[in-house]
Amino acid sequence: MLKATIWRILGNDMPPRDKPGKRLAVLADMLNKEPEYPEAQKWFLLNRIVDPEWHTALCKLLNNSGARYVNVPFNSLLRPDYETIRLQGININAARNEAIYFGHAIAPWSVILDGDCTFTKGNWDLILKEMQATEHTPYLSIPHVREGSSNQGEPMLAFHSSSTERFDESIPFGDCDKLNLLWRLGHSKTPGEAAKFVEGSQTKLVGEVTHRSTGVEDTETNLQQRERLRRASIRALCDKVKNLYPKRPPAIAASTRPQVLFCGLNKTGTTSLHQAFLSAGLTAYHGKQWISWVNQEKLPVEYDMYCDGATECLSMTRLSRIKHCHIILNTRPLFSWLVSRCKLARAGHKRGRWPDFTREDIWKWYLTRVRLHKRLLRLDPFIFNIEDKSSHSKLAEHLGIPLKLPHTNKRDTVTDDITEAITSVLSKHKIPKESWNTLHDAF
Numbered sequence: 069m070l071k072a073t074i075w076r077i078l079g080n081d082m083p084p085r086d087k088p089g090k091r092l093a094v095l096a097d098m099l100n101k102e103p104e105y106p107e108a109q110k111w112f113l114l115n116r117i118v119d120p121e122w123h124t125a126l127c128k129l130l131n132n133s134g135a136r137y138v139n140v141p142f143n144s145l146l147r148p149d150y151e152t153i154r155l156q157g158i159n160i161n162a163a164r165n166e167a168i169y170f171g172h173a174i175a176p177w178s179v180i181l182d183g184d185c186t187f188t189k190g191n192w193d194l195i196l197k198e199m200q201a202t203e204h205t206p207y208l209s210i211p212h213v214r215e216g217s218s219n220q221g222e223p224m225l226a227f228h229s230s231s232t233e234r235f236d237e238s239i240p241f242g243d244c245d246k247l248n249l250l251w252r253l254g255h256s257k258t259p260g261e262a263a264k265f266v267e268g269s270q271t272k273l274v275g276e277v278t279h280r281s282t283g284v285e286d287t288e289t290n291l292q293q294r295e296r297l298r299r300a301s302i303r304a305l306c307d308k309v310k311n312l313y314p315k316r317p318p319a320i321a322a323s324t325r326p327q328v329l330f331c332g333l334n335k336t337g338t339t340s341l342h343q344a345f346l347s348a349g350l351t352a353y354h355g356k357q358w359i360s361w362v363n364q365e366k367l368p369v370e371y372d373m374y375c376d377g378a379t380e381c382l383s384m385t386r387l388s389r390i391k392h393c394h395i396i397l398n399t400r401p402l403f404s405w406l407v408s409r410c411k412l413a414r415a416g417h418k419r420g421r422w423p424d425f426t427r428e429d430i431w432k433w434y435l436t437r438v439r440l441h442k443r444l445l446r447l448d449p450f451i452f453n454i455e456d457k458s459s460h461s462k463l464a465e466h467l468g469i470p471l472k473l474p475h476t477n478k479r480d481t482v483t484d485d486i487t488e489a490i491t492s493v494l495s496k497h498k499i500p501k502e503s504w505n506t507l508h509d510a511f
Contacts, residue, residue, distance in 0.1 A: 332398035337454035
């Protein structure tokens with residue numbers, strides 16, 4: 069029985085950090101010599117490759133070996149400046165989250181590795197044993213050792229399908245992009261100690277992975293040298309974007325396709341919508357930063373869609389000023405949404421992250437939803453019901469985009485105490501029963 073998918077994120081060839089030809093040679097060696105791992109399926113994700121020749125070389129190597137892979141294209145309309153390329157061009161955390169999502173459609177566990185990482189069979193067996201345990205943590209932290217060094221680096225992570233934490237897509241490449249999540253899961257913040265100590269019960273250290281070397285010898289043992297070469301590599305990548313895509317429109321120009329702003333609250337299909345846009349070959353932002361961009365009237369034009377975050381904090385005045393966009397209220401029936409919120413809160417409580425939900429929480433969530441919907445409906449948004457399959461095709465028709473959602477949100481299994489709590493709160497505050505299954509609330 070398939071227990072896990074193992075994902076390697078393959079990115080751009082980035083000299084001087086990478087030695088010319090070394091990254092491709094390492095990949096070829098791994099494809100030829102790496103053993104099969106029991107109960108696991110290997111996958112690669114090609115992450116926003118800038119150079120078409122490099123993309124062709126990677127695909128040829130993967131195809132010749134029969135490897136499984138998915139491709140996330142580079143957005144050639146991005147501004148070729150250092151910060152834009154570091155965040156939106158490389159977008160390493162978005163790639164990691166995409167791999168988690170794709171992996172969970174295949175197996176219960178998604179193991180997220182850098183592109184040049186490999187296991188010994190013995191180390192994989194240790195990880196698999198932990199995955200097979202009746203009781204396990206929702207995450208597994210896998211220490212890694214760089215080839216040519218005995219020092220342990222930042223652990224790689226495995227995500228069970230019950231996990232809820234993800235990589236923060238607002239963090240640029242090289243700014244503790246992986247460490248940020250490790251810290252949230254309980255890893256030590258002491259420099260160099262993340263691979264040694266974990267507090268709490270969310271994750272545990274198990275096994276080991278080897279990070280193959282793609283640079284000159286001293287970069288694997290010299291952190292300062294590695295960081296210096298990384299910065300130089302990003303600048304070189306910016307220059308390559310300028311040379312390969314010289315006819316970009318000005319940064320202030322609007323996209324030829326209207327941007328799509330999904331303004332619903334969490335638990336209304338934001339992950340599925342994000343993946344649907346990526347699968348359609350479009351650019352998509354899934355995170356919280358876009359709320360402040362809207363409120364500051366500085367929404368970038370590089371993304372085709374935005375979703376998630378604290379949309380109740382959106383300024384409707386600023387939102388109404390955005391030209392050339394579709395405003396969507398992604399929603400679901402009230403009772404179903406409250407059930408999903410309660411289950412999310414309870415899952416976090418079981419992992420020791422926060423207290424269990426209270427009836428006061430349910431009432432606050434209800435009021436947040438009412439206030440958002442009341443303000444948003446004044447802008448006449450398109451109403452998208454994530455639980456109605458016919459609504460999916462209507463959304464695609466409305467946007468003029470061939471969207472196919474990866475999955476339909478299933479109705480949450482309702483436990484008796486959750487049902488009783490929601491019913492009690494809505495009844496106490498005299499919310500009419502006929503509105504318990506409405507899509508939006510503005511009364």
